[in-house]
Amino acid sequence: MVLEIEPGPDAITLDSDPYVIIRPEGDWDRPRRSRHFVGAPGDISAARGSIGRTMITNRKMMASLHDDPPILICADLQIEYLTEGRRHVIADADAITSRCLELLTLWRKQPLAGHASETDRAGRMVQSGLEPDGLDRGTETAARGARLRTSAAVGI
């Protein structure tokens, strides 16, 4: 038996935004747990569009956050790529490493939001796992006076 009814105003269709359709957690009828991009079902229209258009508006949506979530800068600087005999693998590694350090330095100088103190900033270096080819990950690389060791992921 088929009942023909009018779709609801916020019906999810194939034209709906991927951010709306892809809901690994399910519960399409309830507001998304993430407040960032998709709110209540009534907000779906604001997020409709193709993937490309959504990505273009991604920044706009982020700017629309009513609160000011912290920024996390992640710089993946795996020095395994920069070891002797393998440096040629990555293009412009030195220039990119320097730029990453500049961004990290700026970010580290940035005051924390609210009343958080500097001691609350959870910056840390994260060492990557051993490469499948068994390259020594203990090597360090120097860039602009700072010494980096494998991957750098820096927290808030």
Add this chain to the structure above:
Amino acid sequence: MSNMKNIRCVLSGFSLDETILSTVVDGFHRGHRYQVVSDAVACRRPGIDDAASYKQAVIRVIGNFAGIQGSSDVVRASGRIAV
């Protein structure tokens, strides 16, 4: 990683066509939203064609899953990082 939804994450470093690509694609399907700094990411050299074209192609693909910004966009005139 559930806390990732409550922060704005900026990605840089290398390699663009491996770790960064997989991070943004995997994160996209988990509801994470990333901003990739296009001039602060390095790419592996391709076996064919030139490196710059290859990097641009990878960046275009990544653009389907994350925002793409230049470092000048990320670093505002005030010297603060903003996304």
